Amino acid sequence: MTTRRTVLGGGLAILATARSLHAEPADQFRVESSEGAIVSAHYAANGTAKRPSVLVLHGARGVELRQRAYERYADALTAAGIDAYLVRYYSPVDEQAMAPTSTREARLAHEDARFGVWAERVSAVASAVLARADSSGRLGLLGFSLGGFVAAATAARDDRVAALAVLYGGMPDQIATSVKHLPPLLELHGDADRNVSIARGEALVRLAKTVGAPAELVTYPGKPHGFDFAENDPASADAVARVIGFFRERLPAA
Template identity: 25%
Template sequence: MKLALLIFATVLTLAAPAAEAFRIEKDIAYLAPDRKEKADLYLPANSPAGARRPAVVIIHGGGWTGGDKGAAREINIGTNLALNGYVGLSINYELASTNKSEAKATWPQNLHDCMTAVRWLRKNAERLQVDPERIGVIGGSAGGHLAAMLAVLGDKDGLDPKGPYGEFSCRVKCAVDLYGPADLAGHHDISMLGKTRVEAPELYRAASPVTYVDKSDPPILILHGTADKTVDIAQSKLFAAKLKEAGAPHELVIVEGAPHTFHLQPKQRDLRPVVLGFFDKHLKAAR
């Protein structure tokens, strides 16, 4: 019994510094008052008075119909960001129903929600000690698609939201796309668009990151596993090829043996140096 208590006390002692290194504020209202979707804030525990920190919006996956800001991947990303001096904003956004009788198109409202999250960070920059010029985005799977859309669209007209905080930009300084589909016309029919590829090919093109690629895009890091059975790795290779063709800054990292849904610490490879190094280069070094 004494040995068990000693071991328990030792574990608590060892865990204490990590537990105190950041804090989480849950269920923040970042959208309009009539919206149920909320966000979780990951905050470094201490920051010198007057210091401004970089921030990253975290967008969950789930096929645009499911997923949550508090899923394992999103917690892993938010925790690693906060432990390394970033403010992380993990968001829920409008999801499409999987019930065909209740199906409705949620595009582009889901994208608008992600854009609003960036604007919310800028609106609250002083309170959160965030540098409004150093905001990035990361997302996995469907969230990777939305993160890529944020990057390639910027403030372009047409898909820019008309919701709250319209006086603030929704541009991001860099983006990380974890195995997100980049060409929806070459993916499969998607319920959030409300129509099939045959019925609305232009809609599928309009919802695809590859459509908007140009030289002015911010740096984009793309990661994809060779064992992904959900989103074909060809999607990420095509996205990288389009970015290269346009002369846009980008990196493509192929993770050997990694399946779909991996976070920053899959068993195949520790990706923290890659992802955090990318954010450090473009958000911490950029002053």
């Protein structure tokens, strides 16, 4: 079902709260891997109680290009009592292959070959986060563009993922035919997206429903790829509000 409910007032309030509470990462969370360490910026919610966590997965250009946009979600998550981990899932090999100097064709070929590896790297971070003393044992994934595809691929293979939010992403083609499980899903997508067609988001929602998962698609009329990166656009506030509301519902505190 395509939905476009109006919650902009609440979204603006959440975004304003996130701005006022902007927090620096509590620490750099490091997980060793055979392809190099996976380093995440950990944004911790206040308090000493055990907390749910969300792993935030960046797009194809890495963290730096849109870091402030990712941090807006991290700030809003922590304000809601949920820890956020901004995960740098690229290995040194990926950093080189996905550099802006590479051709688009080369980057796409590299992506197709790496989804399984990236899913394993994200699952390794999930294992380490769930083992922390401050973890409630509830974990979600939030992925943007390429990170949305990685999040979907990870959630299909790792049943510890309790909630999946994808912005303008989908399921990798080579994984879709073997998917047997997905957690509850929220997909947000602009219908003017020329980078990742809204058809990919629609297909992911259909797939989730086929395997029995609750799934919702929210379409933003006239909005392009990365529409929520614009800090003062009401659609950005709306997207943040929906994502936070989704994780509040699906990742209740212990």
